[in-house]
Amino acid sequence: MSDQNTGQIDNVLQEDRLFPPPAEFSAAAKIGSMADYQTLYDAALNDPDKFWGDIAKEEMHWFKPFDTVCTQSGKDAQWFTGGQTNISYNCLDANIEAGNGDRAAIIWEGEPGDQRTLTYTQLHAEVCKFANALKSLDVGVGDVVSIYMPMTPELAIAMLACTRIGAVHSVIFAGFSAEAIADRNNDASAKVQITSDGLFRRGKVLPLKATVDTALEKSPTVKHCIVLKRAENEIAMTEGRDVWWHDLMDAASDDCPATPLDSEATSFILYTSGSTGKPKGIRHTTAGYNIWVKKTFQWVFDWKPEDVYWCTADCGWITGHSYIVYGPMANGATCLMYEGAPNHPAPNRFWDIVERHKVTILYTAPTAIRAFVQWGDEHIKKHDLSSLRLLGTVGEGINPETWVWYHETIGNKNCPIVDTWWQTETGGIMMSPLPGATATKPGSCTQPLPGIVPVIVDESLTEVGANQGGMLCIAKPWPGMLRGIWGDEKRFEEQYWSMFPGNYLTGDNARVDDDGYYWIMGRIDDVINVSGHRLSTIEVESAMVSHPNVAECAAVGRPHEIKGQAIAVFISIKDAEPTDELRDELKLHVRKEIGALAVPDDIRFTQSLPKTRSGKIMRRLLRDIAAGRETAGDVSTLEDLSVLAKLKSDDKS
Numbered sequence: 179m180s181d182q183n184t185g186q187i188d189n190v191l192q193e194d195r196l197f198p199p200p201a202e203f204s205a206a207a208k209i210g211s212m213a214d215y216q217t218l219y220d221a222a223l224n225d226p227d228k229f230w231g232d233i234a235k236e237e238m239h240w241f242k243p244f245d246t247v248c249t250q251s252g253k254d255a256q257w258f259t260g261g262q263t264n265i266s267y268n269c270l271d272a273n274i275e276a277g278n279g280d281r282a283a284i285i286w287e288g289e290p291g292d293q294r295t296l297t298y299t300q301l302h303a304e305v306c307k308f309a310n311a312l313k314s315l316d317v318g319v320g321d322v323v324s325i326y327m328p329m330t331p332e333l334a335i336a337m338l339a340c341t342r343i344g345a346v347h348s349v350i351f352a353g354f355s356a357e358a359i360a361d362r363n364n365d366a367s368a369k370v371q372i373t374s375d376g377l378f379r380r381g382k383v384l385p386l387k388a389t390v391d392t393a394l395e396k397s398p399t400v401k402h403c404i405v406l407k408r409a410e411n412e413i414a415m416t417e418g419r420d421v422w423w424h425d426l427m428d429a430a431s432d433d434c435p436a437t438p439l440d441s442e443a444t445s446f447i448l449y450t451s452g453s454t455g456k457p458k459g460i461r462h463t464t465a466g467y468n469i470w471v472k473k474t475f476q477w478v479f480d481w482k483p484e485d486v487y488w489c490t491a492d493c494g495w496i497t498g499h500s501y502i503v504y505g506p507m508a509n510g511a512t513c514l515m516y517e518g519a520p521n522h523p524a525p526n527r528f529w530d531i532v533e534r535h536k537v538t539i540l541y542t543a544p545t546a547i548r549a550f551v552q553w554g555d556e557h558i559k560k561h562d563l564s565s566l567r568l569l570g571t572v573g574e575g576i577n578p579e580t581w582v583w584y585h586e587t588i589g590n591k592n593c594p595i596v597d598t599w600w601q602t603e604t605g606g607i608m609m610s611p612l613p614g615a616t617a618t619k620p621g622s623c624t625q626p627l628p629g630i631v632p633v634i635v636d637e638s639l640t641e642v643g644a645n646q647g648g649m650l651c652i653a654k655p656w657p658g659m660l661r662g663i664w665g666d667e668k669r670f671e672e673q674y675w676s677m678f679p680g681n682y683l684t685g686d687n688a689r690v691d692d693d694g695y696y697w698i699m700g701r702i703d704d705v706i707n708v709s710g711h712r713l714s715t716i717e718v719e720s721a722m723v724s725h726p727n728v729a730e731c732a733a734v735g736r737p738h739e740i741k742g743q744a745i746a747v748f749i750s751i752k753d754a755e756p757t758d759e760l761r762d763e764l765k766l767h768v769r770k771e772i773g774a775l776a777v778p779d780d781i782r783f784t785q786s787l788p789k790t791r792s793g794k795i796m797r798r799l800l801r802d803i804a805a806g807r808e809t810a811g812d813v814s815t816l817e818d819l820s821v822l823a824k825l826k827s828d829d830k831s
C-alpha cells in the first residue's frame with residue numbers, strides 16, 4: 179500500500195474477465211491482430227515524421243505541400259507547417275472526386291420522426307451555399323461564428339461552411355443558458371450567431387431563439403444572427419440583425435471553392451468547463467486535427483464503406499465534432515444523426531432507430547447505457563439489433579457490470595466494445611481497443627493508439643510501476659493536440675504543461691496493469707484519501723454498481739477527523755426500496771468486493787445524480803453536499819439544478 183504523500187493511488191478492484199475479438203471480426207478487420215497493431219505503433223514511435231508525413235501526403239488534399247511534419251515539442255509543437263489544406267474540402271470535395279458523391283453522408287432523423295438523407299454531393303452543395311451566405315455577412319478567415327443549434331443537418335452544414343472559408347466555429351451545446359452563451363460569445367469576440375427558432379425535446383419545443391435574444395443583449399461583438407426555421411414556434415426577429423437561414427440560402431450560389439488554409443490555422447474553438455473557473459476555449463487547428471480524426475476513426479471503428487455508423491453525441495461536444503462530422507466525413511462514411519431524446523416517444527427509440535436504419539456501429543456514452551439498464555431490457559428485446567457489429571463508449575469510465583450488460587444485451591455477445599479514452603483537448607481518441615486485434619477487459623480503455631506515448635507519474639514526477647495509479651501524462655506531441663486556450667496563453671501553459679514540462683498533463687489518474695492495459699481512475703481532483711490510502715472514484719463506484727439493486731453511483735470523499743476522509747456514496751437504486759437493510763447490504767457488498775477500507779461511511783439514496791449537460795457526474799458538487807457545505811463554484815454546466823436541491827434535502831444515513 180502506498181504512503182500518503184507519493185501521489186500514487188491504490189488499485190483495489192480486480193477485473194479478470196477477458197474478451198478476445200470474435201474470429202470473424204478479426205478476419206475481416208483492417209487491423210486484425212496485435213502484431214499488426216504493434217507494427218503500426220512501433221512505426222509511429224520510431225519515426226513519427228515519416229509515419230505522419232506519409233499518411234498526410236496519402237490521405238489529405240494539399241493546396242500547398244508542407245515543409246516539415248512536426249516542429250518543436252511540448253506545448254509549442256506545430257504540425258505540417260508550410261502546407262495549406264482545408265478540412266471541409268477533405269470531407270466533401272475529396273469524397274466526390276473519389277467517385278463517392280452519391281453515397282449518403284448524413285441519414286438524419288428528427289425527434290418527431292421526420293427524416294432526410296443527404297448524399298456527399300448534396301451536402302457539398304448545401305455547405306457551399308451556406309459558406310457564401312456567411313461571406314455575404316462579411317465573415318472571413320479567422321472570424322468567430324457562434325453556433326447554438328439543434329441536431330439537424332444544418333448544424334453540420336454550418337460547421338463545414340465555417341471550415342470551408344477559414345471562419346472559426348464555436349459550437350455551444352443547445353442546452354446552455356443565455357448567460358453561458360454570452361460568456362462564450364464575449365470571450366471569443368464572436369461576429370455572427372447561428373441558431374434556430376426552436377428545438378424539439380421530448381415532444382416539447384424549447385425556444386432557442388428567445389434564449390439567444392437574451393444572450394445577444396450582452397454579446398456586443400455579434401453583428402448578425404442567422405435563424406433556421408425548425409420548430410415553427412413564434413419568435414421575434416430584430417431588424418438589421420437577424421436573418422432567416424432560408425432567405426440567405428435562396429440568395430446564395432452553390433459555387434464556393436474551399437479556401438486554402440495554413441496547416442496551423444485555427445479550425446475551431448470549443449468551450450469546456452474546467453471544474454471551477456470560467457470556461458476555456460480549447461483551440462484546435464487545421465491539418466493535424468484533420469489527419470488525427472481521420473486516422474483514429476479508421477483504426478478504432480474498423481470503418482468500411484458499407485457501414486451505417488451512429489454516434490449518439492451532440493455536435494455541441496468534441497465527440498460530435500470529431501466523430502459525427504470531421505472524422506467520419508473525412509473518410510466518406512455514412513453517419514446517422516438523431517435530433518432528440520433517447521426516450522421519446524418511448525424508451526425504445528434508439529433500438530427502433532438501429533433496427534430501421536440497420537446501424538452497424540454504435541458509439542454512445544456510459545451515462546446513456548446506465549439509463550438503458552435502468553429502463554429495462556424489455557425495450558430492447560423487441561427489436562432486431564443484428565445489424566450491429568461494433569459498439570463504443572466515450573465520456574466517462576464505464577463500470578465493468580455496465581460494460582458486460584452492453585456486451586450481452588445490446589451486442590448479443592458478438593460485438594467488440596471499444597472503450598475510448600480522450601478529451602476535448604486531445605482532439606480525438608487517444609487510447610482504445612482496436613476491435614479486430616485487442617482482447618478487451620471491461621472497464622479498461624486498453625492501449626494507446628499509434629503516436630500516443632502515455633506516461634504515469636507520481637507527485638515527484640517519477641514514473642510509477644504496474645498497478646500503481648498516478649497522474650496520466652502524454653510524453654510526445656500528436657497531430658490532434660490542442661494548440662491553446664483562446665486568448666489565454668498563460669492558462670494554457672499552467673494548466674497542461676507546467677507541472678511536468680514537455681509532457682501534456684491530462685488531469686486524469688490512471689494505472690497500467692501487468693498486461694500493459696490502461697485503466698482510467700478518474701479526475702486527479704476526485705481522489706479519495708482514506709487513512710492515507712488513495713482510492714479512485716471509479717473503483718468504489720464499480721463495486722457498488724456490481725450490486726443488482728444499484729443503477730448508478732457517485733463516490734466522493736468528505737472530511738473525517740480520524741481517517742482524513744471518509745467515503746460518501748450517492749446511489750440511485752433499481753428494483754428496491756431505500757431501506758436501512760439495503761444500506762447494510764451494500765456496505766457488506768463493498769467489503770466483499772474491495773475490502774473494509776472502501777466501505778462508505780455515508781450511503782445516500784437519490785433519484786438522480788447531478789450531471790453536466792454532457793452526462794458526466796459532477797462529483798465536485800457532491801463533495802460539498804457530503805461535507806455539509808454550501809455548493810461553491812460554477813454550476814452553469816449542471817444539467818438539472820433541481821437535482822441539487824433534492825439531494826440536499828435527501829435523508830442521510
Ligand code: WT7
Nearest residue numbers: 497572573574575597598599600601602686698
Ligand atoms: C474527460 C474528458 C472524450 C470526449 C468526450 C468527453 C473522461 C472520457 C473516458 C473513458 C474514462 C473517460 C476523462 C477525460 N473520460 N472518456 N473512456 N474512460 N474516462 O470530453 O468533456 O473533454 O472530458 O472525460 O476524465 O479527461 P471531455
